[in-house]
Amino acid sequence: MRLCVAEAAAVTLFAAWLILVDARFVVEKSSITVLSPHKMRTKRDGAIGNFGLPDYGGFIVGSVVYPAKGSHGCKVFDGDKPFKLQSYRPTIVLLDRGGIYLYIYQSICVSICFFGFVFVDFDSFIVWHAQLAGAAAVLVTDSIDESLITMDSPEESSDADGYIEKIMIPSALIEKSFGDSLKEALNNKDEVLLRIDWRESVPHPDNRVEYEFWTNSNDECGARCDEQMNFVKNFKGHAQILERGGYTLFTPHYITWFCPPPFILSSQCKSQCINHGRYCAPDPEKDFGEGYEGKDVVYENLRQLCVHRVANESNRSWVWWDYVTDFHVRCSMKEKRYSKDCAEEVMKSLDLPMEKIKKCMGDPEADVENEVLKNEQQVQVTF
Numbered sequence: 001m002r003l004c005v006a007e008a009a010a011v012t013l014f015a016a017w018l019i020l021v022d023a024r025f026v027v028e029k030s031s032i033t034v035l036s037p038h039k040m041r042t043k044r045d046g047a048i049g050n051f052g053l054p055d056y057g058g059f060i061v062g063s064v065v066y067p068a069k070g071s072h073g074c075k076v077f078d079g080d081k082p083f084k085l086q087s088y089r090p091t092i093v094l095l096d097r098g099g100i101y102l103y104i105y106q107s108i109c110v111s112i113c114f115f116g117f118v119f120v121d122f123d124s125f126i127v128w129h130a131q132l133a134g135a136a137a138v139l140v141t142d143s144i145d146e147s148l149i150t151m152d153s154p155e156e157s158s159d160a161d162g163y164i165e166k167i168m169i170p171s172a173l174i175e176k177s178f179g180d181s182l183k184e185a186l187n188n189k190d191e192v193l194l195r196i197d198w199r200e201s202v203p204h205p206d207n208r209v210e211y212e213f214w215t216n217s218n219d220e221c222g223a224r225c226d227e228q229m230n231f232v233k234n235f236k237g238h239a240q241i242l243e244r245g246g247y248t249l250f251t252p253h254y255i256t257w258f259c260p261p262p263f264i265l266s267s268q269c270k271s272q273c274i275n276h277g278r279y280c281a282p283d284p285e286k287d288f289g290e291g292y293e294g295k296d297v298v299y300e301n302l303r304q305l306c307v308h309r310v311a312n313e314s315n316r317s318w319v320w321w322d323y324v325t326d327f328h329v330r331c332s333m334k335e336k337r338y339s340k341d342c343a344e345e346v347m348k349s350l351d352l353p354m355e356k357i358k359k360c361m362g363d364p365e366a367d368v369e370n371e372v373l374k375n376e377q378q379v380q381v382t383f
Contacts, residue, residue, distance in 0.1 A: 036193035046172030047148040062090035064192040073126025084134025123151035141179025254301040274364035306360035
């Protein structure tokens, strides 16, 4: 296949970005402690299900029940809330995974039940059945020996009855060996008492939520850009109240590409990148011959990062939300106002220290690393 220079540069830039941002999938875990029988006292992890309502910051102590039949949970359990009647404590139901099919979907392991010619997401479906039967929580035993992985409901799953949204109990996947030991104890008529603890699932137990937002100053990327800016506008007031009150710590991030060395001197990389190809963005109009250039977007992304950094130094981090929304209204690409001059007008109106922000941005023409954008690339790799 023959590519012109512009296409080759764009494709290579995109391929380089794919290599750069190879992401990790993080499994969120809860702590599970065996309280009884005493000989089994131990502490294990469970992978929190991506549905239902985990009691973040709390815990539950309950008795474990393993169904005598239907342990895969594909069918509704017999009786009127049979699990709720088996103990004065909350009932933690132990179920088996992988009864019918097991497959990998976007790095998330998914089981499904098969009814006639309809596939139904297995993990959420069996938790729903356990909830109907009176379970306070569900532990799903993995069917194979593997590292813990998140139970999820992929988009292809059938949810005709909307049951996923009705799941109000927590669930977790546990390792096969742990599940087997619990079953053995129950088979020996031991009472198995567990504590499932979500307090350790909160990464910063200091009454402050830390969150990050990946964004882009480009407003010409269609529906995705419109959705993003609508979110910023709608969430702005809430975000600023939380930040001012010390309840949250917010950090914005901007995706950054780089130009492979063989293309650094090409006109395409020069128009899309700053600092000699180190930090790039795709051409907004996807047309190298007209309109704004990718490096214009990189400039503004860098400026917005520095607005947050400088404002944060003076304990005014929430001003970032004002700057971003004002810039979008006053300096849009559609109005041909997306420029340094317009950005400085917005900064001046918000009483932001422009000299500090310029110093933070550095020299985009210099053949040197930019501390701010280099950090963004490093965060992309580990995100």
